[in-house]
Every structure is written in structure tokens, then in C-alpha cells.
Amino acid sequence: MTVRHASLFSQLTSFFDKSRFQALVNRHGTEKYSKGFKSWDHFVAMLFSQMAQAKSLREIxxxxxxxxxxxxxxxxxSAPNKSTLSYANNHRSWELFQDIFYETLGLCRQMGLGKHKFRFKNKLLSLDSTTVSLCLSLFPWAKYRQTKGAVKIHMLLDHDGYLPCFVHISDGKTADITVARRLVLSPGSIIAMDKGYTDYKLYDHWSEQDIFFVTRLKNNAxxxxxxxxxxxxxxNILSDQRIFLTGGSAQSQCDCLLRRVVVWDPEHDREIVLLTNHLDFGATTIAAIYKDRWQIELFFKALKQNLRIKTFVGTSENAMKIQIWTALxxxxxxxxxxxxxxxxxxLSNLVAFMRWNLFTYRDLWTWIDEPFDTPPPPPPPVQYGLPF
Known part of the structure; x- marks a missing residue:
């Protein structure tokens, strides 16, 4: 007997618990003035736009x-028409889609999605941001420079599975360090970041909270x-020093003992000078932690190349945030x-194959292991009588 399966896309949407989804809808009141277009339909339509690479409301x-x-x-x-979907994107709270993201993240964690590759058990995180350029005439609310618009996606990447555990979407003018100061990290965590996040007062605060950082030391420090x-x-370790900062405000803001590690980068034929408050790990481990920070750059690259966050189906701030949270x-x-x-x-091949097979009737878990096997026959078509 042949076992029938729903489409791959349907099986993907079944990951979301409908009762929990409705609880989020009730919390945000997104159906308070709804006239038939449910929040679930809205979410499925926007998820379809990401998985199918739909470029416009018409394509969705x-x-x-x-x-x-x-x-x-x-x-x-039924499928939503363009005007209905446009109105929902402009008026239905983007915070619902933000909560859907964090609910999905919780599900991934429950399933034990990967551990970082290091021997230590400390939580390892990377912090960075990426800028999405916008046309200022279409997105006047996103003014970045005199003739350009932009938004920033600030992200904290958990190296257990390389998943984003914190995301903040801001205008392009928001400084990265402003978001870093809002983070709440657990004691024992290790956070890697580039020197654009230099803030000696924040370093001192993290040291007092037993939070470790690995970053680049400024050239003029x-x-x-x-x-x-x-x-x-x-x-490839050239030197390992215990240091105190002595420059003006740096000394008054951060008076704790720090560590300066100089690493040789043979790929780019240069020295990399690292600064950390972790005094116990070997210098090679400190260098490897900073090198693994590159994973957040790869995440941003994969997000921009494989999902739709560079072109938008709506021009309002609300519509833009809905699309970004759905992409995440x-x-x-x-x-x-x-x-x-x-x-x-x-990841790029999986996205492409999923796009081509969204409405294929196969078991999802069999398909991701054996995508080239012959699929089972589709459900029998409905027979219609011919008029005579």
C-alpha cells in the first residue's frame, strides 16, 4: 500500500505548533481588525516568498x-490577492514574526542542533552586523546618508549549530556598539567580535561579570x-603578553589585567593583534576562537545569497521587518x-532543491536523504464530467 504524504512545504509548516501560533496572535492582537485574512495565512504566504524566491507580491x-x-x-x-497581502504587510505587527523566529529557535535548540567544535564547554558567541542598502526614494524612513538609505541587521551568533540567538534590526545610522551595550550575556560566555565594537568601559563591565571577550586591539592603543x-x-603565535591599558580614558574605564596575543596570518601575510580578558586558555585557542568568528560573516553571506533580504515586496518599515524576520x-x-x-x-544546494520541490508529495525526511529517488505517484486527479 502506497503511503500518501503532504507536500514538502506543508511538512515544513507543520513544524509550527498551531496552538502556540494562535497564542502569539492573541498576544499581539494581529487579527483584531482582520476581515478573513488570518495571521497564519499571512505567515505561510511570506514563508513561501522566501522558500520559493518570489520577487514580488504578484509572484507570491x-x-x-x-x-x-x-x-x-x-x-x-485560498491564496491572498496582492492588495490583501500588501495591506497586511503594512499594518500587521512585525513583532509577531519576530516571536515566530524565537519560537523556531527554541525548537532547534530542543532538537540539539549542533555543538561548537572546541573542547571547552563555555558558550561561544560572535557579534557583528550587516548593512542592507535601500533606495532612499522608496524607503524615505531609512535615511542613512544624504542620497542613500539602509537598515542594519545586528546579530549574536551562537556557535552551537551556528544559529542566531539575538537579532536587532535598526536604521543604518545606529552604531554597532550601541546594540552591544544592550546585550545580556551569561557568566562564562565567550564573545568574539571585531574592533568596531571597541568600548573599554564595556570590557571592564564584562570582566566584572565573568564574561570573556576576544577582539582586535586598536592600532593606536x-x-x-x-x-x-x-x-x-x-x-602561528608570535607573542603572548599580559598587559594593562595606559591610554587616557582607556586606563580609567578598564583597569583590569588583559592579554595581548599576536597571531601570524599566512593567508593574508599579516599580523593580527588580539585582545582578550581570558587568561587561562592557550594562545592557539584564543586565535582559533577569533578565527571562528568568520562563521557569522558566512551566515550573513548565506542569508543574502539564498533568501530575500536585499529586495523587498513592501516599502514600509513594518513590511521590511516582516520580510527579514521571515527570512531568518x-x-x-x-x-x-x-x-x-x-x-x-x-546550504545553497539545499535551498535550490527545496525551491524546486516545494509541492512535491514525498516524506520530507526521506527526501533530504535521498532527493534523487523516484517520487511516489501524486494523488489521483479529480474527475470532471464533460457536458454533451
Missing amino acids: SGGLACCLGKLRHLGMK KYSVLREVEVPKNR TAMLLIKFLQFKSRMNWS
């Missing part, structure tokens, strides 16, 4: 409409060397499938 509406016979598996009665530590042989949720789903699959998927 038309793409769902042409699959009308398969929408009942998604919990939808003044310091005194307390002692030199022997460096490991046959490694889609990325969690894709990385979850990538982690669970026995096949060595690259």
Missing part, C-alpha cells in the same frame, strides 16, 4: 494560487606589558534540515 499571490488544490494541506482556504608568556612552538525563520528551518540530513548538503 500567483505562486500560491496556481497550487490552489494543495493549499488545504497548509491550512489555507597604548598599554604597558606586565610580563611575556612563552609561546607554543611550531604555531526560513534560515533556521533550512539549517535544521541540513543538520538532520545524512546527505552532505551545501
